[in-house]
Amino acid sequence: DGGITQSPKYLFRKEGQNVTLSCEQNLNHDAMYWYRQDPGQGLRLIYYSQIVNDFQKGDIAEGYSVSREKKESFPLTVTSAQKNPTAFYLCASSSPEGLSYGYTFGSGTRLTVV
């Protein structure tokens, strides 16, 4: 079955560490996105990529980095520069033809700083 897989489901990070969240899709979607969700604030866009080897900053890119070396994969690195990384991270994808159907989301990664 086609879908988006995020891993790990739960992740704990120590202060000063970089961590990488995985996002893989087999939907053959061109566009992929990373969102962060905090209580009461809705989803905020971190980075997005509309094509392989290209990506753009979203509204809250500081302290994060991404790569898009393959169409299927869009990993997100939360760097030590991100001062408040504890949040629920959601990866999504869409295709240009399917935009009338919205996004498909992964099941999310819950990151906690310890």
Add this chain to the structure above:
Amino acid sequence: RKEVEQDPGPFNVPEGATVAFNCTYSNSASQSFFWYRQDCRKEPKLLMSVYSSGNEDGRFTAQLNRASQYISLLIRDSKLSDSATYLCVVKGYTGNQFYFGTGTSLTVIP
């Protein structure tokens, strides 16, 4: 001004009640509109797209008012399983970016 604004609620309604949520969007050139449902600690899932002429899916009815720039979701005969957060989502006028409301919390009470 936020791209998409919703009343966060919470809405607490008895089983069988009819409940309506509204959402406003700021850019008149916005192209596509959706309602997503998000259960606690889960990812959002598409509930329904919203078409200009309005559309219905079982107990759910979505409407779009472009002149006033708002969309609505009506849930009839509420079930306990309808308890969730409902997110209003608008596709931006450029590119493939979607904008999310903060969500409206619904609890259906036995």
